[in-house]
Amino acid sequence: MTQLVLPLGTRSAFGREDFIVAPGNERAVAFIDSFAEWPVPAAALVGPPASGKSHLAAVWAGRVGAKTIEATSLDADIPAGALVVENVAQGVPEAPLFALLERGTPLLLTSQVQPADWPRKFSLALPDLVSRSRALLAFDLWAPDDALLMGLAVKLFADRQLQVPESVISHMIASLERSP
Numbered sequence: 346m347t348q349l350v351l352p353l354g355t356r357s358a359f360g361r362e363d364f365i366v367a368p369g370n371e372r373a374v375a376f377i378d379s380f381a382e383w384p385v386p387a388a389a390l391v392g393p394p395a396s397g398k399s400h401l402a403a404v405w406a407g408r409v410g411a412k413t414i415e416a417t418s419l420d421a422d423i424p425a426g427a428l429v430v431e432n433v434a435q436g437v438p439e440a441p442l443f444a445l446l447e448r449g450t451p452l453l454l455t456s457q458v459q460p461a462d463w464p465r466k467f468s469l470a471l472p473d474l475v476s477r478s479r480a481l482l483a484f485d486l487w488a489p490d491d492a493l494l495m496g497l498a499v500k501l502f503a504d505r506q507l508q509v510p511e512s513v514i515s516h517m518i519a520s521l522e523r524s525p
Contacts, residue, residue, distance in 0.1 A: 361404045363500060367493035370397060373484035377405045380451075385482050387445075387452035389433070389460050392486035395524070398455040401486065402429045405453050416442070416454075427451035434458070435467050443474040446481075459483055494518045 366374050373390055376383070390398040406413055411427035416434065419441035428445065433456040445452055458466050460481040469475050489497075498514045 359400050359403045364397065364400055364404060365493055365496040365500065367490055367496075369489060369493065370401075370484075370486045373401060373486050376484055377401055380405065380409060383451075386449045387454070387481060389454040389456060389481055389483040390486055391456055391459050391483050393457055393524070396486040396489075398486055399431060402431065402453055402455050405429065409451055411451065411453070416456075419445070425450075428453075430454045432456065433460075433463070437467060439469060439471045439474050443471055443477065446474070446477045454481075489523065491518055494523070 361378075364374065376388065390401055392398050402413070405411065406427075406429045409427045411429050412424045413429040413431060414424065416430050416432050416437045419430065419438045421441060423441055423445060427450060430442070430445065430452065431454075433442070433454050454460070456463070460478045460483050463469055463478040464475040469478065495511075495514055495518055498517060499509075502509045502514075
């Protein structure tokens with residue numbers, strides 16, 4: 346007997362109200378929420394995969410009308426206005442990244458590596474980009490506690506239109522790997 350697979354879609358909720366605030370990300374959330382008072386035009390969100398960088402960046406982009414671009418897609422033709430640059434990593438085009446940091450318009454970058462470590466980890470060659478990356482304001486999104494993991498599990502099940510008893514989620518949190 347074969348099982349019938351139904352093509353049910355997933356509804357990912359990426360609104361601000363869907364972002365789970367916990368001790369490991371509350372500084373980043375507060376910074377994003379206070380965009381109008383940012384002391385600098387550019388900042389970075391840093392954390393491992395599935396830590397909420399893209400979700401929080403999408404919240405910010407929606408609020409300020411920013412476009413989102415992958416770091417590997419940076420070139421001389423950079424869109425005007427506020428911008429989110431996702432996944433700054435090894436091989437990022439240095440000249441366009443430096444140009445973005447220089448122009449002074451609202452900019453939010455995401456990466457798995459602290460900007461202060463970009464010169465060493467990514468072998469940056471532009472001296473001005475090295476100094477800019479070391480001075481970039483960055484916020485960590487990590488250190489998941491039980492409340493964050495529980496809330497995330499509930500959200501991911503809800504995104505899939507599933508209701509799971511709290512006891513099952515508690516057992517999952519106690520038994521599975523401690524990562525998003």
